[in-house]
Amino acid sequence: MIVWEGLAYRYARGPLLRFPDLQLPDGGLLLLRGASGSGKSTLLALLAALLTPAEGRLDVDGVAVHSLGPRERDAWRARHVGVLPQRLHLSDSLSVLDNLALVGWAAAERSMDREALLAALDQLGVAEVAGRRPHELSGGQAQRVALARALLRGPRLVIADEPTASLDDDAAQTVLSLLQGMTQARGATLVVATHDRRVMDTLAAASPVELCL
Numbered sequence: 360m361i362v363w364e365g366l367a368y369r370y371a372r373g374p375l376l377r378f379p380d381l382q383l384p385d386g387g388l389l390l391l392r393g394a395s396g397s398g399k400s401t402l403l404a405l406l407a408a409l410l411t412p413a414e415g416r417l418d419v420d421g422v423a424v425h426s427l428g429p430r431e432r433d434a435w436r437a438r439h440v441g442v443l444p445q446r447l448h449l450s451d452s453l454s455v456l457d458n459l460a461l462v463g464w465a466a467a468e469r470s471m472d473r474e475a476l477l478a479a480l481d482q483l484g485v486a487e488v489a490g491r492r493p494h495e496l497s498g499g500q501a502q503r504v505a506l507a508r509a510l511l512r513g514p515r516l517v518i519a520d521e522p523t524a525s526l527d528d529d530a531a532q533t534v535l536s537l538l539q540g541m542t543q544a545r546g547a548t549l550v551v552a553t554h555d556r557r558v559m560d561t562l563a564a565a566s567p568v569e570l571c572l
């Protein structure tokens with residue numbers, strides 16, 4: 360269960376951004392909508408403990424995330440949250456496979472079994488690009504690699520920021536069904552921020568909770 364209450368954040372010299380309270384059950388789907396600048400990415404960053412709220416509380420599966428210290432937050436995120444960011448942050452100096460292996464380093468596990476990494480890519484239909492550099496991928500392939508990375512450690516919470524931006528209709532459809540199908544199969548909670556009509560239409564069938572900022 361994810362619960363937040365009185366959540367607010369302030370950028371330096373910015374106004375206080377306040378977010379409506381919400382409770383989201385395990386395995387739930389939240390569609391986060393709102394105009395550009397309304398605070399969608401900020402709320403996602405708060406949910407991933409990338410930002411610390413100025414006010415309010417955020418509980419994820421009984422963990423008071425708002426009160427974790429910086430190190431605990433990093434460890435908590437690495438174990439429990441899969442992030443599909445707006446900018447994919449794949450390193451062009453590393454192969455696709457080594458980009459995935461970095462997740463193990465981030466979680467202080469040092470090395471990850473390369474067979475497991477290949478299997479993760481294979482599940483998303485992109486095993487053949489394992490040896491390529493990210494700049495050699497199509498937008499849809501890069502998004503699927505980023506999704507494989509986000510799901511690698513079996514997160515309980517998956518956060519996707521505009522996952523279909525810059526994808527054509529076919530690639531958007533593929534990424535959305537993989538994103539939803541794979542999080543659902545794992546019983547993970549999925550939070551998607553978007554202003555893409557295609558995302559709302561596709562995910563409507565899953566009866567999401569909708570929050571408009």
Ligand SMILES: Nc1ncnc2c1ncn2[C@@H]1O[C@H](COP(=O)(O)OP(=O)(O)OP(=O)(O)O)[C@@H](O)[C@H]1O
Nearest residue numbers: 370371373376393394395396397398399400401402
């Ligand atoms: N680093 C920052 N410093 C100061 N203000 C910021 C910073 N990042 C975002 N903001 C401001 O905070 C508000 C919320 O921004 P945020 O990026 O969360 O909105 P958004 O709904 O995700 O927008 P978009 O749909 O365009 O990505 C905006 O007014 C934005 O200008």
